[in-house]
Amino acid sequence: MRLxxxxxxxxxxxxxxxxxxxxxxxxxxxxxNIFLKSLxxxxxxxxxxxxxxxxxxxxxxxxxxxxDALQRGIYELDAVDRIKIVQSFGKGIEFVLDIKNLYFDTxxxxxxxxxxxxxxxxxxxxxxxxxKKKISILKYxxxxxxxxxxxxxxxxxxxxxxxxxxxxxxxxCQGAF
Numbered sequence: 001m002r003l004x005x006x007x008x009x010x011x012x013x014x015x016x017x018x019x020x021x022x023x024x025x026x027x028x029x030x031x032x033n034i035f036l037k038s039l040x041x042x043x044x045x046x047x048x049x050x051x052x053x054x055x056x057x058x059x060x061x062x063x064x065x066x067x068d069a070l071q072r073g074i075y076e077l078d079a080v081d082r083i084k085i086v087q088s089f090g091k092g093i094e095f096v097l098d099i100k101n102l103y104f105d106t107x108x109x110x111x112x113x114x115x116x117x118x119x120x121x122x123x124x125x126x127x128x129x130x131x132k133k134k135i136s137i138l139k140y141x142x143x144x145x146x147x148x149x150x151x152x153x154x155x156x157x158x159x160x161x162x163x164x165x166x167x168x169x170x171x172x173c174q175g176a177f
Contacts, residue, residue, distance in 0.1 A: 022073025042100035
């Protein structure tokens with residue numbers, strides 16, 4: 001599944017790696033729910049375990065560093081007005097969130113976005129390494145991918161080939177990670 005992320009939010013200093021992690025989880029959850037995706041509803045009950053499942057699939061027990069990062073990310077997104085915590089349950093591991101501010105229109109002129117694959121996110125987060133490092137690597141990876149040109153009409157001069165999916169004029173191998 002392709003995830004479309006708001007470029008200014010994931011590449012700047014607005015969010016820490018924890019905030020980017022939570023943002024990616026919530027964007028994926030939005031894309032998987034037709035009612036959230038179409039803005040028919042904007043509030044949903046979200047748990048930290050559901051977010052973890054959305055990112056890496058089934059696990060007997062998610063690492064504490066992972067669930068703590070997701071929890072911090074939720075509060076961070078609330079602090080920068082990207083989501084609104086309507087209600088919190090069970091020591092902040094379940095929330096009713098209003099996520100309408102996470103919606104953006106990728107077809108809108110001048111709307112800059114980053115496109116990442118959910119498979120790539122899962123590979124980064126399930127790699128055999130320290131979870132804190134993997135979360136930082138994820139933010140770095142998203143920033144790197146943001147430098148790719150995804151526009152369908154990217155050309156330097158008339159007569160040149162389409163440069164879509166290119167980084168610095170070189171073809172990017174899709175799904176290479």
